[in-house]
């Protein structure tokens with residue numbers, strides 16, 4: 012079963028991270044499916060034991076409200092026992108949105124790949140791209 016990488020991205024920064032996660036998954040020997048959240052079905056995504064979710068910090072340290080927030084709400088009832096990678100880009104904040112998101116997923120019973128989300132300031136630099144690729148490899152490993 013291919014590993015779903017579901018993301019929302021307004022200006023492409025989180026999308027670049029999602030693409031790096033996909034490269035890591037493939038490098039790790041698994042198949043990946045890159046899915047804009049508007050095209051993703053929560054039940055189908057949660058049918059996998061491992062998957063990745065990406066969203067930038069929007070609103071005031073929140074998930075994007077019209078597509079990603081409802082998707083994550085739907086997933087919260089489905090992720091107990093699942094291994095999930097969180098990632099996303101932010102601008103001027105200190106990563107608060109990701110800490111809140113990590114707590115939500117842990118409270119819903121998910122295990123976070125790497126123990127925490129992978130974050131990048133605006134467009135991911137080389138180091139952030141590498142962190143996404145490594146996290147993708149860890150996802151592939153966790154799926155074995």
Ligand SMILES: Cc1cc2nc3c(=O)[nH]c(=O)nc-3n(C[C@H](O)[C@H](O)[C@H](O)COP(=O)(O)O)c2cc1C
Nearest residue numbers: 020021022023024025067070072100101102103104
């Ligand atoms: C409407 C809006 C709200 C934002 N709110 C925050 C915020 O609360 N904290 C923050 O650090 N960055 C915030 N940002 C900056 C984005 O998170 C940042 O530009 C990010 O790289 C966008 O990722 P994307 O290219 O995947 O859309 C906001 C950007 C927009 C457009």
